[in-house]
Amino acid sequence: MADEGVAYEPISVREVLTELKDTAELLIDLSYSAVLLDSEAIAGVVLDLEDELDVLGMQARMSLLVAARNPEDARQLAPVLGVVGATETIANAAGDIASVVLEEVGLPPGMRGSLPEAVESIVRAEIAPGAALVGPTLGERNLETDAGVRVIALERDGSWHLDPGAETRLRPGDAVLFRGPEDGLDAVYPEATGEAYAPPVVDDQTTEDLQRAMDTLVLMKNVSELAVDLAYGAVLFDDEEVAREVLELEAEVDALQSRLVAWTLRAAARVENPIELRGLVQIANSSEAISDAALQISEGVLRGIDAHPVVAAAVEDSDEVIARVVVGPDSALDGTTLGDREVKTETGMRVIAVRTAGARGTDDEPDWVVSPDADTPLVAGDVLLAKGTRSGADRLRDLAGQTD
Known part of the structure; x- marks a missing residue:
């Protein structure tokens, strides 16, 4: 990419950060998925997105340099700027996983058969x-309701577009990434290509160690994202x-x-050809x-450096927040589940993770539940991480008995 000219395009710092974030998260998702599903096609998309992120990173640096007008800026x-560099590190690591x-x-045989x-x-x-x-439009077709399948990205005119919206219309020649259950893909794939969906061949050569490795890979994917x-x-x-x-999450990934x-x-x-395991390392x-x-x-943020005004102003214009909420003793959430309290319906907040209180973790250490479901139990001391509106975050704090 270094030989190609990268022109400066005026873009807000928040827009740059948001696009970097979305691209990095998709890169992580796809890189692990390429391995877990043993898919060269998905791995190829990872390398394409890695190249696109390189260009985006250069444009981000240009925007930041233009925004800096004095030493305090x-x-x-x-x-x-460190965020940009770190995002490029993520992209390179995702490319290494896809490679x-x-x-x-x-990679050991039987990986796909070992997937949860x-x-x-x-x-x-x-x-x-x-x-x-x-x-x-995707909204008119409503694939997610009908088949449980989502369009997570599409490539058009040589560029990838992430998370296309309900108003998006697919065109001949578009390359689309569908995510969903096998039976849903079986129904949707012919609508896209005119051809029958060929499910992957699953090798059932599963060992106890391989099953543990696969469970760990899935957890590493979720925690990294x-x-x-x-x-x-x-x-x-x-x-x-x-x-x-x-x-806390960085320490979890180290473990x-x-x-x-x-x-x-x-x-x-225990295997005949240990070289097959090199990819896991x-x-x-x-x-x-x-x-x-x-x-x-x-x-x-950890070092206490205040956000630049161009970032702070953009945040003030947005109603979406990430909230960290601790479940208080004898609160409405203590001793119940996310589904019992209908937390999403009552507050409008989507709980993306729960860091459980120490007594429920391994060896009395905290543990993580990533993408919790309605059956996830809650007790005093649990930390909820949730996305939604500012008013929704206040309602969630009230439920949790958090007054400060």
């Missing part, structure tokens, strides 16, 4: 002329409490890395790089 924008598939670094049932598939499809999905999400949220909302949760390497070495003594190391980069993103 430079002091406040320096951490934001495990593309370069056949070595809750893990959805991702498939790349090219929209064919005359396909049923050409014409109606959460760490990056919270890190950007800490910067955008200048929230030190959220930034400190990134510290998962050690666990994955240990199980890989243990399995190496590369993934573990790349995962640590992602969590370290997330911590770097939130470093300015």
Whole structure:
């Protein structure tokens, strides 16, 4: 990409950070998915997005340099430049994870057969002329309601567009990433391509060590995505409490890395070709790089450097927040579940993670529930991380009995 000219385009700092955040999170998602699903097509998308993020990073630096007009501006924008560099580190680490598939670094057979049932598939499809999905908007077709399938990205005219909205109309030649259950993809794929969906061949050569490794990989994916999400949220909302949760998540990924390497070495003594396990070590190391980069993103907030006015003003214009809420003893949430209290309906807040109180974690240490469901129990001392409106965050604090 260095040989291609990158022109300066006026863009707000918040827009730059938001696009960097969205691209980085999708890169993490797709890189792990490429490995878990053993998909060269998805791995190829990761490398395309990595190139696009390189260009976006250069444009971000240009915007930040234009915004810096005096030494105080430079002091406040320096951490934001660090965010750009950390995002590029995330992109490189995601590319390294994807290369495990593309370069056949070595992965044990039977990985896909070891996936937890809750893990959805991702498939790349090219929209064919005359396909049923050409014409109606995504909102009109409503794939998610009908088949449980979402369009998470589409490539058009050589560029990827993330999370297309309900008003998007697919065109012939678009490359689309669908995410959903296998039966849903079986129904939707023909509407996009005019061809039958060919489900992947699943190898059931599962061992206990491999199953543990796969469970760890899925957890590393979820925790890494959460760490990056919270890190950007800490910067955008200048929230030190959220930034400190990134510290906790970084330590969690370090522990998962050690666990994955240990199980890989243990399995190496039991397989005929230990080289097949080499990719797991590369993934573990790349995962640590992602969590370290997330911590770097939130470093300015942890050091108490005030947000630059161009960031602060943009945040004030936005009603979306990330809230950190502690469940209080004898509160409305103590001893119940997210579903019992209908937290999302009552507050409008989407709980994205729960850091459980120490007594419920392994060896009396806190543990994490990423993407909790309605059955997730809550007790006093649990930390809820949720997204929504400012008023919704106040309602969630009231439920949790948090007065400050």
